[in-house]
Amino acid sequence: MDLGKVNLDAPHSMGTTIIGVTYNGGVVLGADSRTSTGVYVANRASDKITQLTDNVFVCRSGSAADSQIVSDYVRYFLHQHTIQLGQPATVKVAANLVRLLAYNNKNMLQTGMIVGGWDKYEGGKIYGVPLGGTIIEQPFSIGGSGSSYLYGFFDQAWKEGMTKDEAEQLVVKAVSLAIARDGASGGVVRTVIINSEGVTRNFYPGDKLPLWHEELEPHNSLLDILNSTSPEPMNI
């Protein structure tokens, strides 16, 4: 790699894999953890699944600055809405606020989001809000640069009426598949499960993910060097 071409002034973007899946009783959201500026990984453990209210989360992709500002505004609006209403906001309201900001400022924003959550009226719901600011209610939604590798997989693997564990395993498998093929996705897999009982966050470290290239065993990886008897990389 030509180090002279590392461009640290490039806007922060999340070449990303984000996923939202419904199951019977709730939703599972999943994301990788890589944030990059050009070819430099600026953060290898970022959290792209952001909390909006107690029961609604959003997966962010695209420009980090834009998606952070949109989710900060939506969180603020939903907080106000919750106080005025005296009860938790629905997933539909949250997704519609994201859409409103994404559509009204479509010339300024470079971000695609997946809103997911649970409410007592409609149960678990996933809404995709892609680049132009449209809103699509879907049984499952995928986004980010890694999603191109996953359309076929989801058409084959997603089934209606999965259990919570089946849905989470599907999400973890899909994100690790995308991490293996998409250079802009990487790091760890984070998942958030939302249902009537509340929210569960899970974390799957990058070195514990299933390996998709059985024929290529990890060889001389950084982890081997660090775990070996001489931890100095240069002495191996």
Place this chain on the structure above:
Amino acid sequence: MSQVAVEAPPKGGFSFDLCRRNGMLSKKGVPPPSYRKTGTTIVGLIFQDGVILGADTRATEGPIVCDKNCEKIHYMAPNIYCCGAGTAADTEAVTDMVSSQLQLHRYHTGRESRVVTALTLLKSHLFKYQGHVQAALVLGGVDANGPHLHTIYPHGSTDTLPFATMGSGSLAAMSVFESKYREGLTKEEGIKLVCEAICSGIFNDLGSGSNVDVCVITKGQKEYLRNHQLPNPRTYVSSKRFSFPKKTEVLLTRITPLKEMVEVIGGGDIMEE
């Protein structure tokens, strides 16, 4: 036609003459003057009882080192400091601005500033200017909720990390942190690691150089260690100090009165109307 434009009286408003001149100059290959940028290594980490920030002290103007010992760790609040990389004017202006907003907020609330407050003020300003305010910051501090470390990029995105690096030397410094950082470092270990990361920036990155500044923030106190390490002392200093053997010699003294004295003698006729 041009004759008319020249002879017309000034009408006020903004004159675009210089824009045309600058356009002509840049078309002819004269580059516009560059901003003073701090090709920089700045770092921060969280240790067992607080935050340590570090910075090099080189400021550059293109290929020229224009300040060999500048300060890149800026004051935000008594319990919050901020390292700046990018255009020096922008990092200075944006940290000063937010630090004054924080001071007013403290007068208003009578409470210690929080790191997230500083973070939100900084990111909303940088987002508003869409990356044109070229400030890349490492913000660290200890507040009611414990130690915090954030990085802020010129476009307004932020990250929250246990260890962070920024600036042109960030790659060199990050390689040190990635291999040696662990949770629960002591203060001495933390300072040592920060110095090592800054030194790797100083020695391996052309944009960074000179000395190491460190700032240690713990609950209720801080230590600003200006020039904590001096790995690049001046090698060309004369062993004897400079002296001027003679006093300045006086060659000539001449006093020229500034005004001629005029003496008025009474008795002249007063002019009548």
